[in-house]
Amino acid sequence: MAETQSLYEMLGGETGVRALVDRFYDLMDSSPEAKDIRALHAASLKGSREKLFMFLSGWSGGPPLYIQKFGHPRLRMRHMPFAIGERERDQWLWCMERAIAAGNFDPSASEHLKARFTEIADFMRNQE
Ligand code: HEM
Numbered sequence: 410m411a412e413t414q415s416l417y418e419m420l421g422g423e424t425g426v427r428a429l430v431d432r433f434y435d436l437m438d439s440s441p442e443a444k445d446i447r448a449l450h451a452a453s454l455k456g457s458r459e460k461l462f463m464f465l466s467g468w469s470g471g472p473p474l475y476i477q478k479f480g481h482p483r484l485r486m487r488h489m490p491f492a493i494g495e496r497e498r499d500q501w502l503w504c505m506e507r508a509i510a511a512g513n514f515d516p517s518a519s520e521h522l523k524a525r526f527t528e529i530a531d532f533m534r535n536q537e
Contacts, residue, residue: 415470419518430462432508437500446500449491477523485533494536501530 420426423426434454437443450457460475464482467473475482505526508520 412441416518416521417466419470420469420512422471423466425512425514426465426471427462429508430458430465431481432511433461433504434458436504436507440504443500443504446497446504449497473502484529485535488533489535491532492536495534498534501533504529505512505530506508 417426422428434457437450438454460479463474463478464484467475469474506523509522511521514522
């Protein structure tokens with residue numbers, strides 16, 4: 410990744426991060442490939458969209474909106490109420506990889522996102 414630009418900037422700032430999150434949840438909402446993780450979420454994905462946007466904003470080097478509102482993300486702990494195994498991890502990554510691909514980002518930014526999300530999603534597993 411270019412060192413002069415934050416990942417947040419490479420993604421297109423607020424507009425780009427919001428669009429990535431929207432593509433991700435649109436895919437989750439409409440794809441049979443993601444039906445098991447869709448079922449873990451509320452009927453409306455509005456709150457999920459807002460939270461993931463706020464988290465990714467700070468995570469990518471932009472305004473730390475999630476921490477300002479909710480405190481430390483403690484992501485693994487916050488996912489404990491949901492049974493997440495390999496199937497759920499792979500469905501999450503299926504959506505995210507497509508959402509990234511549709512973003513036309515700089516290839517170095519896309520590769521960085523994919524690698525980091527793969528690690529974080531695997532870390533969320535709480536089932537054999
Ligand atoms: C591994 C598969 C994953 C599954 C099945 C999953 C599922 C869920 C569900 C059901 C929720 C609760 C609904 C909501 O509040 O939006 C949630 C919340 C959240 N997820 Fe995930 N998630 C996964 C991975 C990830 C990853 C990799 C990230 C970050 C890169 C992430 C970030 C978040 C955030 C920020 C929240 C809101 C937490 C809160 O404030 O309660 N999730 N996730």
